[in-house]
Amino acid sequence: MRIACLLVPDLPLHAELRASPELKGRPLVITSGHGFRAEALAVSHEAFAQGVRPGQTLPQARAVCPEIEVRVASPVLEKAAREAMLDVALSLTPRAELADRASGSFLSEAAVYLDASGIEALHASESAFASVLHARAERAGIRGVVALASSRSIARLIARHLAHRPASSFASGEESFETTRILSPKGELAFLSPLPIDLLDPDDRTARALTRFGIHCIRDLLRLSRRDLAARLGPELLELVARARGEENETPIAEPRILAIAEGIDLEAPIENLEPLSFVFRGLISRLVERLCLRSLGCVELRLALELENGARESRRIGVASPCQDERILLRLLRLALEAKPPAAAIERVTLVCEGVPLRREQLDFFLPRGPSPGELDQTLAELTAICGAERVGSPQIVDNHRPGAFALKPFSKKKLRSKVDIEANQHIQRRPMLTLRALRPPLRAEVRIERGRPVFLRSTISQGEILRAAGPWRTTGHWWEKSTHFAIDHYDVQMNDGHVLRLGFDWTTKRWQVDGLYD
Amino acid sequence: MPPAPPDSSVGRASGPVGVARRIQTLQTLQALQAHRQQETRGKPRGRSHALEALLVDLGSQIHLGISDSQGEETAETLRLCPTGLAALDARLGGGFPHGRLSEICGAPSSGRTALAFSLLAETLKRGVLAAWIDLPDAFDPASAVATGSDLERLLWVRARSEDEALRSCERLLQTEGFELVILDLALAGVAIRDVSWLRLARLAANSRTVLVALSNASTTGSRAELVLEMKPLGARFIGPPSLFDSLETTAILKRHRSRPIGHEVSLSMRVDSDEIY
Numbered sequence: 010m011r012i013a014c015l016l017v018p019d020l021p022l023h024a025e026l027r028a029s030p031e032l033k034g035r036p037l038v039i040t041s042g043h044g045f046r047a048e049a050l051a052v053s054h055e056a057f058a059q060g061v062r063p064g065q066t067l068p069q070a071r072a073v074c075p076e077i078e079v080r081v082a083s084p085v086l087e088k089a090a091r092e093a094m095l096d097v098a099l100s101l102t103p104r105a106e107l108a109d110r111a112s113g114s115f116l117s118e119a120a121v122y123l124d125a126s127g128i129e130a131l132h133a134s135e136s137a138f139a140s141v142l143h144a145r146a147e148r149a150g151i152r153g154v155v156a157l158a159s160s161r162s163i164a165r166l167i168a169r170h171l172a173h174r175p176a177s178s179f180a181s182g183e184e185s186f187e188t189t190r191i192l193s194p195k196g197e198l199a200f201l202s203p204l205p206i207d208l209l210d211p212d213d214r215t216a217r218a219l220t221r222f223g224i225h226c227i228r229d230l231l232r233l234s235r236r237d238l239a240a241r242l243g244p245e246l247l248e249l250v251a252r253a254r255g256e257e258n259e260t261p262i263a264e265p266r267i268l269a270i271a272e273g274i275d276l277e278a279p280i281e282n283l284e285p286l287s288f289v290f291r292g293l294i295s296r297l298v299e300r301l302c303l304r305s306l307g308c309v310e311l312r313l314a315l316e317l318e319n320g321a322r323e324s325r326r327i328g329v330a331s332p333c334q335d336e337r338i339l340l341r342l343l344r345l346a347l348e349a350k351p352p353a354a355a356i357e358r359v360t361l362v363c364e365g366v367p368l369r370r371e372q373l374d375f376f377l378p379r380g381p382s383p384g385e386l387d388q389t390l391a392e393l394t395a396i397c398g399a400e401r402v403g404s405p406q407i408v409d410n411h412r413p414g415a416f417a418l419k420p421f422s423k424k425k426l427r428s429k430v431d432i433e434a435n436q437h438i439q440r441r442p443m444l445t446l447r448a449l450r451p452p453l454r455a456e457v458r459i460e461r462g463r464p465v466f467l468r469s470t471i472s473q474g475e476i477l478r479a480a481g482p483w484r485t486t487g488h489w490w491e492k493s494t495h496f497a498i499d500h501y502d503v504q505m506n507d508g509h510v511l512r513l514g515f516d517w518t519t520k521r522w523q524v525d526g527l528y529d
Numbered sequence: 530m531p532p533a534p535p536d537s538s539v540g541r542a543s544g545p546v547g548v549a550r551r552i553q554t555l556q557t558l559q560a561l562q563a564h565r566q567q568e569t570r571g572k573p574r575g576r577s578h579a580l581e582a583l584l585v586d587l588g589s590q591i592h593l594g595i596s597d598s599q600g601e602e603t604a605e606t607l608r609l610c611p612t613g614l615a616a617l618d619a620r621l622g623g624g625f626p627h628g629r630l631s632e633i634c635g636a637p638s639s640g641r642t643a644l645a646f647s648l649l650a651e652t653l654k655r656g657v658l659a660a661w662i663d664l665p666d667a668f669d670p671a672s673a674v675a676t677g678s679d680l681e682r683l684l685w686v687r688a689r690s691e692d693e694a695l696r697s698c699e700r701l702l703q704t705e706g707f708e709l710v711i712l713d714l715a716l717a718g719v720a721i722r723d724v725s726w727l728r729l730a731r732l733a734a735n736s737r738t739v740l741v742a743l744s745n746a747s748t749t750g751s752r753a754e755l756v757l758e759m760k761p762l763g764a765r766f767i768g769p770p771s772l773f774d775s776l777e778t779t780a781i782l783k784r785h786r787s788r789p790i791g792h793e794v795s796l797s798m799r800v801d802s803d804e805i806y
Contacts, residue, residue, distance in 0.1 A: 380657065380658050380706040381658070381704050381705060381706030381707070382706075385704055385705070385706070386704065386706070389700055389701065389703075389704040390684075392700050393684075393686055393697050393700060393701075396688075396693050396696050396697055396700070397686055397687060397688055397689065397693050397697060398689075401686065401687040401688070401689070402684070402685070402686050402687070403684070403685060404680060404681060404683060404684065404685065405668065405670040405673065405680050405683060405685045406670065406680065407670050407671060407674060407680075414669075416670045416671075418685065418687075421684045442614055442643065442647065442796050442797060442798050442799065443643060443646075443647075443672075443675055443676050443798060443799055443800070444640065444643050444775065444776050444798035444799060444800045445642050445643045445646045445669060445672035445673075445675070445676065445798075446669045446671070446672050447637075447642050447665070447667035447669065447715075448666070448667050448668070448669045449667070450666045450667075471637075472637075478764070478766045478771065479771065480766055480768070480770075480771040480772050480773045481771075502773035502800075504764040504766070504773075508636060508637070508638055508761050509637050509638050510638040510764045510773070510776060526667075526669065527637055527638060527667075528638055528764075528773075528776060528800070529637060529638050529639065529640065529641060529642040529643065529715075
């Protein structure tokens with residue numbers, strides 16, 4: 010088995026740089042908190058070059074380098090960066106997994122394992138594969154190192170060795186240091202032997218004991234008898250030995266089935282207005298789309314979760330008509346969703362989860378015009394909804410009851426449109442010049458004078474005067490079993506002396522006359 | 530001597546020849562204006578009136594030329610959207626033009642909505658999408674089905690104000706793929722500014738959409754390619770028992786940029802009581 014390990018030594022730093030690319034090239038310190046006692050967890054090359062070191066307090070760091078940029082470590086950004094590493098890996102191989110979190114001095118590192126078996130069939134060599142992986146990670150805003158070996162533990166050890174290079178080269182910020190290393194199974198032991206024992210990430214007690222015994226490098230450890238080591242230092246040490254030899258019991262890497270992609274951000278100061286928030290959204294969507302592209306997925310639904318200043322949480326679901334990778338469309342839909350229903354208070358944290366589905370090409374009909382693209386139609390509908398309201402935009406439907414003027418409005422969707430064959434099946438409807446009704450919603454109140462059982466005079470806001478001719482009544486009743494929804498209306502068609510032809514109604518439930526519509 | 534009036538077809542042509550003609554027409558117009566000023570200084574007003582009438586006529590022709598230059602299509606190559614009413618389609622030269630603003634106006638109970646529904650049904654029959662922007666909230670789905678409209682392909686936008694209606698219309702015209710957009714403004718007191726019509730006409734030209742405004746009285750002014758005015762002739766009741774049968778109406782072509790205007794087409798709109806009730 011061949012395993013590649015993509016390792017990022019300072020995840021908090023790279024997660025922040027990924028979210029705020031404008032900080033690249035500036036002295037940056039990631040701290041554990043806001044106060045004066047907050048310690049530097051990770052420092053950028055530029056800050057390191059000016060003497061800032063991990064572990065210093067914020068005042069100490071500022072004393073050394075007054076112009077440093079300070080950011081507090083964000084678990085949300087780190088989680089997204091870790092998942093982005095997995096996405097980078099999945100863009101090259103279907104089998105990849107996130108490594109377990111390390112402890113001690115490697116607490117801030119993140120690693121991804123990739124199954125690189127048989128990778129030569131797709132890439133020129135393992136070295137080329139490692140270079141592509143490194144370059145792709147860097148393009149996604151994640152700067153790491155790549156090692157390729159015969160097991161997870163050895164690949165990670167090599168990657169750690171590459172990442173934790175001497176302080177002198179780190180301080181100089183040199184770019185030419187080794188970022189990829191490929192080891193054949195035969196050369197692994199020779200490579201690992203001189204490496205310091207700290208790379209195995211022993212716990213504090215074991216590390217102290219090994220130092221006391223004068224064991225400083227892996228070679229020293231592997232030279233000793235396992236039985237003696239276990240007798241003197243406990244069975245935990247055998248794990249270290251197995252790790253150093255690459256003999257850990259490793260299961261094959263499985264294919265992950267993760268289709269949801271999440272990006273989030275903790276805002277430095279709460280945001281109330283939508284305008285500044287759109288800048289935040291732009292960054293989130295950009296990173297989200299980048300990850301979608303890496304996995305060749307399209308977004309079909311956006312789930313927006315907001316944590317507000319008053320402690321409340323709000324969420325929105327924004328559907329997308331067809332799998333989409335267009336930043337502009339997603340950003341517009343997001344903005345429209347918030348404009349339609351703004352948050353109740355200032356926003357402190359934003360999380361955006363995107364449901365990804367495999368991209369597919371739009372299937373066009375041979376005989377129908379193309380019509381708007383699903384993305385464009387979706388954007389138009391979202392904008393119309395923002396303008397008029399969700400309940401006022403859609404496709405009209407006749408509901409299956411006898412209530413006069415009853416209708417429903419269902420969401421307009423291109424997906425459900427019928428094909429040409431279905432349309433032709435409907436062509437038998439013989440059309441002729443037919444009179445239509447203009448509905449009056451709600452019906453207009455009216456006063457009607459009746460003579461010999463016929464309406465003869467109407468007074469209403471739409472028309473007033475003598476009724477020349479009248480036809481009717483036709484009674485429509487329904488829902489008699491439920492008092493609140495019961496209806497019983499006598500309809501008349503009347504021609505007024507001013508030319509209006511109206512549909513009058515006498516509502517038996519309210520005992521009032523009304524004008525239901527105008528023939529036009 | 531004033532220069533001879535230009536040919537009435539001037540301005541409709543597109544391309545370099547059309548531009549040259551338009552420049553020539555503008556020069557003619559300027560000369561006419563100068564001549565009119567001279568006339569009004571001390572000469573009798575009879576000739577001045579005639580010139581003024583000529584200027585008004587020329588103004589519309591020049592406007593026509595400028596409008597045509599916005600789109601690639603000329604009057605001869607415009608795609609047309611039939612209404613399904615043979616007599617009316619014949620008068621309109623085939624139907625309502627794509628990429629142009631048209632208007633159907635008329636008094637209540639004049640059959641303007643029935644005509645719009647007929648156009649809608651005929652458009653939807655081709656399997657395309659259409660939209661109905663409804664400012665008075667008067668759209669009756671039952672009537673639409675009775676005229677043969679496929680409601681699944683119709684987007685109904687129930688605007689609550691003029692502003693909402695115009696913004697919705699603009700947005701729809703920016704979306705390519707809606708073949709027909711009907712802007713129902715048949716509500717008392719609606720006043721749309723000329724600049725709004727200009728903007729909508731340009732958007733319709735870009736998207737090749739048939740844009741039809743429905744109103745009580747003509748409001749589109751010179752921005753419309755065609756204006757059809759509907760006039761009610763009377764309602765026909767049959768019986769006994771008394772039954773409302775049909776509405777007799779006349780469609781008058783009030784304005785058309787490439788067809789003779791003033792012709793009337795009589796229409797009899799029948800009530801389909803089975804569908805409406």
